[in-house]
Amino acid sequence: MKFLVCISQTPDTTAKISFNADGTAFNPAGVQFIMNPYDEWYALVRACELKEALGGTVVAINVGPATNETTIRKALAIGADEAVRIDAEPHSSAYVASQIGAYAKAENFDLIFLGKETIDYNGSEVGSMLAEHLDLPFISYASKLELNGNMATVEREIEGGVQVLEVELPAVVSAAKGMAEQRIPNMRGIMMARSKPLKVVQPVESTDHAGVTRFELPPAKAGVKLVDPEQMDELVRLLHEEAKVI
Amino acid sequence: MVLIYAESPNGQLKKAALEAVTYGKHVADMLGVECAAITLGNNVTDAGSLGKYGAARVFNVNSSNLNDLDSQVTAAVLANAAKNLNASVIVLSHTSTGKSIAGRLAVRLDAGLVSGVNALPESNGDTLLVKKSVFSGKAIATYAINSPVKVLSLMGNALRPEATGAPVSVETLDIAIPAGKVRVKETKTIDGRVPLPEAEVVVSAGRGMKDPSNWGIVEELAEALDATTACSRPVADSNWRPHHEHVGQTGIAIRPNLYIAIGISGAIQHLAGVNNSKVIVVINKDTEAPFFKAADYGVVGDLFDVVPRLTEAVRKFKAST
Numbered sequence: 001m002k003f004l005v006c007i008s009q010t011p012d013t014t015a016k017i018s019f020n021a022d023g024t025a026f027n028p029a030g031v032q033f034i035m036n037p038y039d040e041w042y043a044l045v046r047a048c049e050l051k052e053a054l055g056g057t058v059v060a061i062n063v064g065p066a067t068n069e070t071t072i073r074k075a076l077a078i079g080a081d082e083a084v085r086i087d088a089e090p091h092s093s094a095y096v097a098s099q100i101g102a103y104a105k106a107e108n109f110d111l112i113f114l115g116k117e118t119i120d121y122n123g124s125e126v127g128s129m130l131a132e133h134l135d136l137p138f139i140s141y142a143s144k145l146e147l148n149g150n151m152a153t154v155e156r157e158i159e160g161g162v163q164v165l166e167v168e169l170p171a172v173v174s175a176a177k178g179m180a181e182q183r184i185p186n187m188r189g190i191m192m193a194r195s196k197p198l199k200v201v202q203p204v205e206s207t208d209h210a211g212v213t214r215f216e217l218p219p220a221k222a223g224v225k226l227v228d229p230e231q232m233d234e235l236v237r238l239l240h241e242e243a244k245v246i
Numbered sequence: 247m248v249l250i251y252a253e254s255p256n257g258q259l260k261k262a263a264l265e266a267v268t269y270g271k272h273v274a275d276m277l278g279v280e281c282a283a284i285t286l287g288n289n290v291t292d293a294g295s296l297g298k299y300g301a302a303r304v305f306n307v308n309s310s311n312l313n314d315l316d317s318q319v320t321a322a323v324l325a326n327a328a329k330n331l332n333a334s335v336i337v338l339s340h341t342s343t344g345k346s347i348a349g350r351l352a353v354r355l356d357a358g359l360v361s362g363v364n365a366l367p368e369s370n371g372d373t374l375l376v377k378k379s380v381f382s383g384k385a386i387a388t389y390a391i392n393s394p395v396k397v398l399s400l401m402g403n404a405l406r407p408e409a410t411g412a413p414v415s416v417e418t419l420d421i422a423i424p425a426g427k428v429r430v431k432e433t434k435t436i437d438g439r440v441p442l443p444e445a446e447v448v449v450s451a452g453r454g455m456k457d458p459s460n461w462g463i464v465e466e467l468a469e470a471l472d473a474t475t476a477c478s479r480p481v482a483d484s485n486w487r488p489h490h491e492h493v494g495q496t497g498i499a500i501r502p503n504l505y506i507a508i509g510i511s512g513a514i515q516h517l518a519g520v521n522n523s524k525v526i527v528v529i530n531k532d533t534e535a536p537f538f539k540a541a542d543y544g545v546v547g548d549l550f551d552v553v554p555r556l557t558e559a560v561r562k563f564k565a566s567t
Contacts, residue, residue, distance in 0.1 A: 013495060014514050017384040037496070094359065097349065119382050119495065119518070123361045124340075128317065128349025137427040138317045140346045153431070157490070157498075158255075158342040160441030164432040171427075177496045178489065209358030209393035213375065216386050224528070224538050229547030232559035235527070238543060240563065243525045245504040246447070246471065 001056035001147070002107070003047040005080065006100055006114035006126065008036040008090070009064055009071045013119060019215040026215065035071045038115025040078070041182040042175035047113050048079030049180060050147060057081045059109070063090040063099045069198065076193035077185035083196065088203035091211065093125035098206040100126070101133030110169045111152070116141050116176040124174070131172040139165055143178030248274040249333035250283045251324055252296055253343050255315070257289035261444050262339035262400075264299050264407035269400050270337040271300025271408075272366050279334065284327055284419070286312040286320060297414030299407055305331075305419045315343050316426035321350035326421050328355060328395070335374070340399040341443070348399045358391035364404040364501075364522075374398075382495060382518035401522075402443050403501050436490060445474035448502045450493060450520075452478035454509020454530065454549055458486035463553045464508060470560040476500070478510045494519035509549045512537025529553065 011017065012032040019027050035044075047058045060075035062068055063086040072083045086099045104112065112134075117124040124140070131138030143162070144155035147169075156163045157176055185193070227235045239246045250270035252263035267283050274281035283301035285293045288310045296304045307323055324347065328336050336351060338344040340362045352359035360376050367376035373390050376398060380387045442448065449468040455461065468475045475491060482492035493500050495518040505523035509530060510516060517540055520526070528541040529552050538544045545552050 011381070013382070013518065017381045019385070041496075093349070094352065097353075121380050121387075122378075122382060122499075124345040125349045125352075125359060125361055128321075128346055129353050129359075130349075131317070132321065132350035132353035136318075138346055138350070139428065140317075141342055156342070158433070159260075159443050161433060161435035162490075163430060164434075166429045166431055168427055177492070209352075209356070210360055210389050210391040210396075212380075212387045213390045214388040215380075216388075218379075218383070218386055221540065221542065224541040224544040226544045226546060229545050229552045229555070232545075232552070232555040233562070235543060235545065235556060236559045236563045239504065239525070239527070243504070243542065245525045246560070246563070 001051065001054050001111070002109045003051055003056060003058045004104055004107070004109040004112045005039065005044045005047045005058060005060050005075070006112070006130070007039040007044065007060050007062050007071065007075050008118045009033050009062065009068045010036045010118050010120040013037070023215045024213070033071065035074055036115050036118045038117065038175060040075070042177065042179040043113035043115050044075055044078055044080065045180035045183050046145060046175060047111070052079070054147065059084060061086070061100055061103065063088055063096045065089065072198060073193045074185060076196045076198070077189040078183050079189065081196065083198045084201055085198060086201050086203050092208050093121065093123050094129060094210065095206050095208055097126045097129030097133060099203050101130050102204040103201060104130070104134060112136070112170070112172045114174050116174045127172055127174040134172070136170050136172050137167050138172045139167060140174045141176045142173045143176050145173060145179065247280045247282055247331055247333045248277065248335045248337060249328055249331060250281070250301065250337040252283045252285050252293070253339055253341060254285050254287060254290045254293070255343070257287065257291050259292065259296070260339065260341070261407070262341050262402050263296070265402065265405060266337050266339045266400050267296050267299040267301050268408045269366070269405060273335055273337065276366070276369055277335070282331065284324070286323065289313060293416045294413040298409040298411050300411055301414065304414050304416050306416050307419050307421050307423070309423050311423045311426065314426065314428070314430045316428040317346035317350055318428070319424055319426040321347045321354060322424050323421050324351055325354035327419055330419070330421070334395055336395070336397045338397065338399040340401045344399045348397060352397045355395045355397065356393065357395040357397045358393040359397040360389045360391060361399040362401045363398050364401040367398070379522055383521040401501060403446065403503065439474045442474050442476055442491070442493065442498050442500055445500070445502050447471050447473035447504045448476050448493070448500060449473045449506045449508070450476035450478070450510060451481065451508040452510030453480050455481070461487070463550070463557070467506070467553055467557045467560065470557050470564065478516055507537055508553060510537060511535045512540060
């Protein structure tokens with residue numbers, strides 16, 4: 001079984017987000033970068049678990065500059081067997097999907113995993129685009145996945161419920177909470193990761209149709225208005241008359 | 247034409263569909279083009295009512311093969327519909343279904359995609375400028391879409407459905423439907439309240455509740471407000487509450503009109519899932535709880551006293567209106 005896990009590098013959840021003076025670019029100064037948590041905790045770990053149970057290879061793929069290799073090595077330390085870095089700035093989800101699609105086309109992966117979304121652009125776009133580039137079925141927001149030969153049984157979160165689906169491989173699956181438990185790489189994994197293959201691939205031509213032109217911070221909250229705990233009628237009045245939400 | 251895909255799981259139009267049509271109507275008016283909606287499946291009830299929300303035409307692709315919403319099939323059908331109808335903007339809902347389809351549709355139509363938009367776009371020549379929340383609510387980005395065909399998916403609760411028009415008759419579209427590879431074995435729905443991503447009012451509680459047996463006061467407040475209940479991660483992880491109630495970064499991200507946080511300290515991971523709520527009320531006995539910084543209204547006090555009192559006040563208010 002050949003697994004591909006798409007990993008993205010994002011600012012840490014607790015990072016303070018800022019932009020350059022004219023708001024046209026993200027300011028990476030002082031920001032710690034991590035592997036996108038959904039890619040790491042759910043997609044990568046589940047792929048590793050399945051490989052450990054059934055045999056095969058887990059390949060981690062990232063579109064990004066050489067500075068992303070710390071994140072890529074972490075994927076290898078967690079359990080991926082090899083890694084691919086497509087040497088380009090991941091400037092949009094469409095770009096990332098077309099790069100990974102171009103690479104994966106020739107490789108015949110059985111199952112392609114990625115996180116449900118990234119915590120930076122929150123688009124949930126790459127999986128769906130990648131599946132279309134590869135003409136494969138796509139199941140998003142999977143919270144469980146079991147393999148039985150060439151068939152995957154997948155549970156998926158929908159609004160107000162859960163769906164149980166069956167799909168024949170190959171397929172693309174985006175992973176959410178429930179899929180696996182976070183794995184902390186151990187010393188042996190970290191040592192082994194150093195000698196695992198990390199291939200650098202040149203990007204293919206790709207046109208972008210959408211991109212960010214401006215970033216801004218959300219308007220600052222006016223500050224909390226404290227209401228006396230004895231005065232809940234007053235809170236209800238404020239919610240009705242001032243905030244107009246009830 | 248602006249073409250809106252109006253979702254109708256089990257044949258019922260979703261609230262998100264009405265929001266999407268309302269949004270699409272505004273976009274169509276801004277661009278001076280026609281607004282049309284499309285529904286998929288052989289079981290759609292009352293599709294013509296989308297006319298009330300601004301669709302001048304409503305189409306349906308009538309086949310039971312579309313009821314399961316396999317993204318590969320759905321995207322192929324929607325792409326063909328968009329081409330046949332010469333649509334320049336396609337609007338989807340940013341839901342479990344919409345998210346599965348949006349990227350596929352953009353690839354098929356060679357279109358620029360912005361997903362999870364939460365405001366109406368502006369038009370600048372052939373470019374659409376549209377905003378969405380990024381960095382888990384910590385910033386707002388304006389995207390420019392330059393392609394002739396554009397795909398937008400609309401965040402839930404970004405605007406209210408506006409029923410200002412009249413129902414229209416439904417036109418059947420004849421589109422070939424490819425075979426799907428995903429089979430739905432079972433759909434388990436959680437009975438009762440409005441699903442969290444669609445809820446306008448959410449009452450959420452955390453570790454401050456001390457014990458799962460104390461949740462009665464939370465449920466009573468939710469009942470009084472006609473709200474959906476939610477919880478923080480530690481509460482879900484301890485199995486005090488079901489996992490589907492977990493809101494926050496790893497759980498569900500929501501944006502209700504009113505979010506009431508009871509006994510939740512407000513860790514950044516929790517805020518990442520709720521900070522797009524329009525109004526946040528925090529009830530906590532700890533003045534230093536970080537959540538107060540993100541709140542609009544705060545009550546510093548013992549939740550076991552405050553919550554029942556608030557429930558009483560809500561009931562009194564509802565009875566008087």
